[in-house]
Amino acid sequence: MAYTTTxxxxxxxxxxILLMWISLERPPxxxxxxxxxxxxxxxxxxxxxxxxxxxxxxxxxxxxxxxLVFICVNLFKPEIHSKTLMPALQSPWFAPHVIVYMFAYAxxxxxxxxxxxxxxxxxSSPTAEEYDIxxxxxxxxxxxxxxGMLFGALWAKEAWGHYWGWDPKETWAAITWFSYLVYIHxxxxxxxxxxLALWVLLASFVLLQMCWWGINYLPSAQGSSVHTYNS
Numbered sequence: 001m002a003y004t005t006t007x008x009x010x011x012x013x014x015x016x017i018l019l020m021w022i023s024l025e026r027p028p029x030x031x032x033x034x035x036x037x038x039x040x041x042x043x044x045x046x047x048x049x050x051x052x053x054x055x056x057x058x059x060x061x062x063x064x065x066x067x068l069v070f071i072c073v074n075l076f077k078p079e080i081h082s083k084t085l086m087p088a089l090q091s092p093w094f095a096p097h098v099i100v101y102m103f104a105y106a107x108x109x110x111x112x113x114x115x116x117x118x119x120x121x122x123x124s125s126p127t128a129e130e131y132d133i134x135x136x137x138x139x140x141x142x143x144x145x146x147x148g149m150l151f152g153a154l155w156a157k158e159a160w161g162h163y164w165g166w167d168p169k170e171t172w173a174a175i176t177w178f179s180y181l182v183y184i185h186x187x188x189x190x191x192x193x194x195x196l197a198l199w200v201l202l203a204s205f206v207l208l209q210m211c212w213w214g215i216n217y218l219p220s221a222q223g224s225s226v227h228t229y230n231s
Contacts, residue, residue: 002060006048009064013041026085029098032213033079036070038099042106043067046137050110054133062113093155101148105208107141108180112205115198131194135187138201142180149173168218172211179204 017037020028028034047063050056088094114134118126152173153163164170183200186192 002051002057003048006044006060006064010041010045010048017041020081024081024083026083026089027095027098028081029095030085030089031079031081032216033074033077034081035098035102035212036074038102039105039109040067040070040074042103043070043109046106046110050114050133050137054129056133058117059110059113062117063110066109066113088159091155091158093151093158097148097151097155100144100151104141104144104148105212107137107144108205108208111137111141111201115201119195119198119202126194131187131197134198134201135184138180138183142177142184145177145180149177169211169215172207172215176204176207176211179207 017028020037028037043063044060044067047059050059050063111134114130114137118130118134122130152170156165157163179200183197183204186200187197
């Protein structure tokens with residue numbers, strides 16, 4: 001029943017995104033609300049992946065509830081969805097860049113849920129396998145984040161003539177990327193402290209949120225960032 005209901009929900013969600021894509025005549029990836037749709041879709045998908053591999057029932061509940069939170073944000077804060085795309089967003093690299101990033105964010109979100117569970121809800125000491133689950137989610141999410149960053153560099157080269165410009169968004173993307181790299185390397189130190197590693201993971205997720213939407217509220221990004229079309 002868990003497989004069936006989650007799969008049906010994901011199918012209905014993807015159908016909505018696809019119909020929205022057809023209606024807008026462009027990828028629904030331009031606004032924050034549209035990216036939240038993709039994130040809300042990929043979160044239960046990541047939860048289903050974890051459940052399929054390790055049979056943690058609670059991950060389906062947590063990932064679905066977290067997805068519902070983002071859906072509710074969209075419902076209570078509706079946006080005007082224009083068919084118009086600025087020239088920079090008409091690049092073929094635009095959609096792969098954002099979709100891959102959203103999938104990476106969902107996997108890293110699932111890893112964060114695991115970290116919260118191990119830090120605050122697990123009554124007994126976490127097992128090595130439970131730490132490995134978190135590591136696997138971070139490693140796969142980090143790989144997709146790297147691909148997303150590379151797609152973004154190719155998009156930037158085509159749209160603005162350079163691969164990297166130290167735009168505020170790009171700077172925070174680099175900070176987030178390095179923070180997860182720190183976690184991955186720290187976990188491979190034989191004398192590392194597992195709980196400290198989980199705290200590093202939570203800090204990395206905070207940086208990820210800063211990169212995703214928090215940047216829109218920074219004065220340095222107002223009027224100067226080429227990514228302000230997301231606000």
